[in-house]
Amino acid sequence: MPAPDLWRRAPSFLLRRRAGRLEAAHADLLAADPTTGSTVAEVAARWGFAHQGRFAAAYRPRYGQAPSTTLHT
Numbered sequence: 001m002p003a004p005d006l007w008r009r010a011p012s013f014l015l016r017r018r019a020g021r022l023e024a025a026h027a028d029l030l031a032a033d034p035t036t037g038s039t040v041a042e043v044a045a046r047w048g049f050a051h052q053g054r055f056a057a058a059y060r061p062r063y064g065q066a067p068s069t070t071l072h073t
Helices: 011-031 040-046 052-063 067-071
Strands: none
Touching: 011 040, 011 052, 011 067, 040 052, 040 067, 052 067
16 A cells, blocks of 8 residues: 655655644634634644644744634734
8 A cells, every 4th residue: 555645755845834734823823713712722623733732832932922822812
């Protein structure tokens, strides 16, 4: 059984792909309204981050704050 195309990509491609997803998630967190029930978990899952802790660990160094702080500001 052949490996999925994504497995054959260079590590730098995968890092750029994750960076693009982080940027999209960041934009969604800025636009989201927590008073209507938007959550960090919902936004992270929408952009393919299945583990909220790993999402937060990647998000914090890039944006200087926790994703929950972005959501609530």
